[in-house]
Amino acid sequence: xxxxxxxxxxxxxxxxxxxxxxxxxxxxxxxxxxxxxxxxxxxxxxxxxxxxxxxxxxxxxxxxxxxxxxxxxxxxxxxxxxxxxxxxxxxxxxxxxxxxxxxxxxxxxxxxxxxxxxxxxxxxxxxxxxxxxxxxxxxxxxxxxxxxxxxxxxxxxxxxxxxxxxxxxxxxxxxxxxxxxxxxxxxxxxxxxxxxxxxxxxxxxxxxxxxxxxxxxxxxxxxxxxxxxxxxxxxxxxxxxxxxxxxxxxxxxxxxxxxxxxxxxxxxxxxxxxxxxxxxxxxxxxxxxxxxxxxxxxxxxxxxxxxxxxxxxxxxxxxxxxxxxxxxxxxxxxxxxxxxxxxxxxxxxxxxxxxxxxxxxxxxxxxxxxxxxxxxxxxxxxxxxxxxxxxxxxxxxxxxxxxxxxxxxxxxxxxxxxxxxxxxxxxxxxxxxxxxxxxxxxxxxxxxxxxxxxxxxxxxxxxxxx
Amino acid sequence: xxxxxxxxxxxxxxxxxxxxxxxxxxxxxxxxxxxxxxxxxxxxxxxxxxxxxxxxxxxxxxxxxxxxxxxxxxxxxxxxxxxxxxxxxxxxxxxxxxxxxxxxxxxxxxxxxxxxxxxxxxxxxxxxxxxxxxxxxxxxxxxxxxxxxxxxxxxxxxxxxxxxxxxxxxxxxxxxxxxxxxxxxxxxxxxxxxxxxxxxxxxxxxxxxxxxxxxxxxxxxxxxxxxxxxxxxxxxxxxxxxxxxxxxxxxxxxxxxxxxxxxxxxxxxxxxxxxxxxxxxxxxxxxxxxxxxxxxxxxxxxxxxxxxxxxxxxxxxxxxxxxxxxxxxxxxxxxxxxxxxxxxxxxxxxxxxxxxxxxxxxxxxxxxxxxxxxxxxxxxxxxxxxxxxxxxxxxxxxxxxxxxxxxxxxxxxxxxxxxxxxxxxxxxxxxxxxxxxxxxxxxxxxxxxxxxxxxxxxxxxxxxxxxxxxxxxxxxxxxxx
Numbered sequence: 041x042x043x044x045x046x047x048x049x050x051x052x053x054x055x056x057x058x059x060x061x062x063x064x065x066x067x068x069x070x071x072x073x074x075x076x077x078x079x080x081x082x083x084x085x086x087x088x089x090x091x092x093x094x095x096x097x098x099x100x101x102x103x104x105x106x107x108x109x110x111x112x113x114x115x116x117x118x119x120x121x122x123x124x125x126x127x128x129x130x131x132x133x134x135x136x137x138x139x140x141x142x143x144x145x146x147x148x149x150x151x152x153x154x155x156x157x158x159x160x161x162x163x164x165x166x167x168x169x170x171x172x173x174x175x176x177x178x179x180x181x182x183x184x185x186x187x188x189x190x191x192x193x194x195x196x197x198x199x200x201x202x203x204x205x206x207x208x209x210x211x212x213x214x215x216x217x218x219x220x221x222x223x224x225x226x227x228x229x230x231x232x233x234x235x236x237x238x239x240x241x242x243x244x245x246x247x248x249x250x251x252x253x254x255x256x257x258x259x260x261x262x263x264x265x266x267x268x269x270x271x272x273x274x275x276x277x278x279x280x281x282x283x284x285x286x287x288x289x290x291x292x293x294x295x296x297x298x299x300x301x302x303x304x305x306x307x308x309x310x311x312x313x314x315x316x317x318x319x320x321x322x323x324x325x326x327x328x329x330x331x332x333x334x335x336x337x338x339x340x341x342x343x344x345x346x347x348x349x350x351x352x353x354x355x356x357x358x359x360x361x362x363x364x365x366x367x368x369x370x371x372x373x374x375x376x377x378x379x380x381x382x383x384x385x386x387x388x389x390x391x392x393x394x395x396x397x398x399x400x401x402x403x404x405x406x407x408x409x410x411x412x413x414x415x416x417x418x419x420x421x422x423x424x425x426x427x428x429x430x431x432x433x434x435x436x437x438x439x440x441x442x443x444x445x446x447x448x449x450x451x452x453x454x455x456x457x458x459x460x461x462x463x464x465x466x467x468x469x470x471x472x473x474x475x476x477x478x479x480x481x482x483x484x485x486x487x488x489x490x491x492x493x494x495x496x497x498x499x500x501x502x503x504x505x506x
Numbered sequence: 507x508x509x510x511x512x513x514x515x516x517x518x519x520x521x522x523x524x525x526x527x528x529x530x531x532x533x534x535x536x537x538x539x540x541x542x543x544x545x546x547x548x549x550x551x552x553x554x555x556x557x558x559x560x561x562x563x564x565x566x567x568x569x570x571x572x573x574x575x576x577x578x579x580x581x582x583x584x585x586x587x588x589x590x591x592x593x594x595x596x597x598x599x600x601x602x603x604x605x606x607x608x609x610x611x612x613x614x615x616x617x618x619x620x621x622x623x624x625x626x627x628x629x630x631x632x633x634x635x636x637x638x639x640x641x642x643x644x645x646x647x648x649x650x651x652x653x654x655x656x657x658x659x660x661x662x663x664x665x666x667x668x669x670x671x672x673x674x675x676x677x678x679x680x681x682x683x684x685x686x687x688x689x690x691x692x693x694x695x696x697x698x699x700x701x702x703x704x705x706x707x708x709x710x711x712x713x714x715x716x717x718x719x720x721x722x723x724x725x726x727x728x729x730x731x732x733x734x735x736x737x738x739x740x741x742x743x744x745x746x747x748x749x750x751x752x753x754x755x756x757x758x759x760x761x762x763x764x765x766x767x768x769x770x771x772x773x774x775x776x777x778x779x780x781x782x783x784x785x786x787x788x789x790x791x792x793x794x795x796x797x798x799x800x801x802x803x804x805x806x807x808x809x810x811x812x813x814x815x816x817x818x819x820x821x822x823x824x825x826x827x828x829x830x831x832x833x834x835x836x837x838x839x840x841x842x843x844x845x846x847x848x849x850x851x852x853x854x855x856x857x858x859x860x861x862x863x864x865x866x867x868x869x870x871x872x873x874x875x876x877x878x879x880x881x882x883x884x885x886x887x888x889x890x891x892x893x894x895x896x897x898x899x900x901x902x903x904x905x906x907x908x909x910x911x912x913x914x915x916x917x918x919x920x921x922x923x924x925x926x927x928x929x930x931x932x933x934x935x936x937x938x939x940x941x942x943x944x945x946x947x948x949x950x951x952x953x954x955x956x957x958x959x960x961x962x963x964x965x966x967x968x969x970x971x972x973x974x975x976x977x978x979x980x981x982x983x984x985x986x987x
Binding site: 098099105107112115117118119121216217218219220221223224225251252253254255331332334335338339341343344345354358378381382383386390 | 545548549550551552553554555556557584586588590593594595596653779781782783786787788789
């Protein structure tokens with residue numbers, strides 16, 4: 041399996057650029073060990089021998105972790121993230137590190153210091169971001185499973201753009217230890233996979249309390265795979281009125297509405313729900329996430345690790361190092377966040393945004409008292425052309441308009457393929473109650489079983505197999 | 507025009523925990539640089555803080571001992587600023603927002619245990635320490651700056667007073683009393699010299715009844731004595747400045763112990779905006795009533811209560827009782843000695859006299875010394891039994907304190923045993939009378955002072971070992987026969 045993945049990477053990644061690093065030799069060594077264990081009939085852990093790609097913002101011991109930034113070029117963490125150590129413990133083989141927007145700041149992977157990734161469905165288009173490398177790698181069949189991170193949609197949006205499954209767990213479900221933070225109160229690690237069942241399997245391994253992360257929840261982890269079989273019958277699903285208005289592409293809208301209808305046909309009960317505060321989610325997010333980021337990224341100063349620009353004074357070293365090491369989107373967000381936290385603005389920006397965040401969460405929780413799940417599109421459009429929005433940050437930010445509210449509310453959300461527009465995938469988003477990933481996965485699985493969208497493969501793969 | 511001195515203190519207390527505030531690294535001194543570090547206290551990307559429970563317990567204990575309001579829910583905040591000794595370029599601390607207060611606020615500590623206004627404690631909060639910069643100099647200029655992160659993340663508690671102190675003497679007294687509390691409740695070793703207790707002071711002058719003047723912040727005061735001296739210097743400096751028509755500049759000033767002056771920092775200070783916001787990596791500290799009650803019940807006897815007990819039960823004077831209870835280790839030592847040698851006043855005299863002088867000179871605490879309560883009791887028994895003189899006892903004490911040897915052994919080894927045998931002293935007495943015919947004749951002629959001189963001569967001849975009363979008696983006998 042590892043050999044096949046490496047071959048696929050070899051033949052396709054020149055055009056896609058999903059990977060920043062492929063650790064083929066060690067992956068093959070590990071694969072041979074598991075082969076031996078299987079041959080000897082030993083009992084093996086759940087992911088034994090399965091290749092997994094890891095977004096390059098999650099620390100891997102002894103393997104460079106760049107965060108897509110020049111600043112951390114060549115930095116090798118002396119420790120594994122908890123999610124990675126759990127993967128290793130479950131027998132997974134780390135095949136490599138995937139491309140991303142620098143420090144997970146972006147929606148297209150164009151903000152990577154190491155060049156953009158390309159969408160396997162159309163190489164002239166973005167795969168989404170910031171976990172674009174992980175999504176493209178799964179979509180192109182280079183790996184069956186990948187880890188991504190989602191702060192404002194960075195798992196679900198690229199999953200939607202590349203026609204795969206991506207799950208953002210509840211905040212606190214998966215340990216953040218070893219995830220290089222963008223916005224600590226929003227970041228979550230989650231699975232990207234070709235199928236819902238695979239995502240469930242991967243979540244099973246990485247979920248649960250971690251003493252190294254105070255914000256990880258001490259709530260039991262249910263058997264996600266066992267929960268899949270229950271089907272859609274009897275589920276109450278809320279259709280978010282505010283998410284089907286202006287700005288939503290007509291074909292995306294149609295596909296998502298048809299998906300809802302199919303769930304209803306399978307026995308789900310549809311209801312209209314209203315989330316009035318999500319109108320303010322985008323600006324709220326861009327105040328809170330950037331505020332936290334301005335502080336989280338302060339440590340990249342050239343003193344201890346990473347890039348250091350030679351200078352005569354310490355202040356000059358700070359300035360030059362950060363000027364040379366960060367890309368423009370990162371700088372933009374650091375400046376925005378610094379401003380929002382500054383004396384005189386804190387009340388009006390940061391604190392006000394905190395209050396709106398609470399309102400967004402309350403809207404969701406109120407709706408989720410009546411329904412089991414909330415349904416929305418993942419994105420307003422399908423994948424856009426590379427270069428189209430790179431100089432228009434506001435247009436780029438709008439790509440996350442349906443995913444960001446879910447991060448603010450801290451809820452679990454999944455993206456599953458639900459159609460195509462002009463040959464490009466469309467994603468359906470289902471959002472559940474806190475720590476109820478089981479129901480989210482169950483509904484997504486039921487939908488997946490009724491449709492064939494997830495079985496379609498990008499034409500370039502079919503070509504390469506010919 | 508006369509001015510009133512107004513002083514408020516900010517005290518940083520290093521907590522007696524085995525590990526750091528947010529990671530498992532050991533808290534230990536003298537380890538090679540950067541050996542007590544991990545991804546968390548080095549601020550490596552992706553590492554996360556996990557709060558040390560014991561640090562919270564110690565903070566709680568302090569808050570209760572100082573009569574503070576403990577907040578059921580408090581939060582950590584990030585204080586953002588760039589400095590190379592700060593690995594994340596923010597410090598995790600507790601800021602004072604109404605919506606999420608620090609661990610505890612609004613306490614008091616009496617300056618005078620017998621009455622008078624207490625000093626108000628504004629807040630008690632927890633935070634992490636920074637690393638330490640070591641500048642390498644060559645020909646008087648810095649050629650390299652090295653950073654030791656062993657100190658990074660060591661648990662600190664900050665205690666801030668209201669500006670309620672009115673003199674440098676009071677500031678010293680308050681700090682001494684606070685230190686005794688912290689030592690008694692086993693929260694801190696309380697050593698200013700080693701930096702486990704650090705005191706910064708805000709000081710200003712105001713005309714009687716007027717508004718507060720511009721304040722300066724004085725740092726780098728490394729002993730109780732230097733707190734008093736630095737603040738006296740600074741009060742005097744500000745007064746002269748005002749008297750000569752000048753004005754005080756708000757700035758940080760460092761105390762230079764050697765030159766006995768405060769001086770302004772070399773670097774121009776800009777108004778810092780620390781951009782505090784709630785630390786998203788840590789959950790709030792929640793303290794419920796049960797925890798609070800248990801902590802209150804577990805509080806040991808505090809120095810003021812101890813002081814009252816020593817006065818009532820042991821009959822110590824108010825002054826002596828204050829002295830003995832000013833250090834937890836001295837108080838514990840005192841009680842242990844008294845248990846073996848039940849003469850509290852004598853024990854107190856020795857502790858507040860010779861022992862205290864020795865500790866001051868050596869800049870040490872009693873617990874650093876190898877001496878045990880048993881040793882001191884034994885020494886006092888040797889004096890009472892006439893084995894050694896009081897004067898010799900002082901010499902033996904000095905050796906005991908420094909070397910930890912038993913007093914009986916020191917007396918034996920050094921031949922310090924008092925000569926109380928008349929036969930043994932007879933020769934020295936006779937020789938002295940023979941060698942000093944003048945004074946001998948004077949005494950016989952009725953000059954009493956001459957006897958004192960002769961006693962001194964005998965003592966000298968015996969290196970102070972002779973029992974002076976016996977010498978006195980022998981001389982009188984010989985000279986009158």
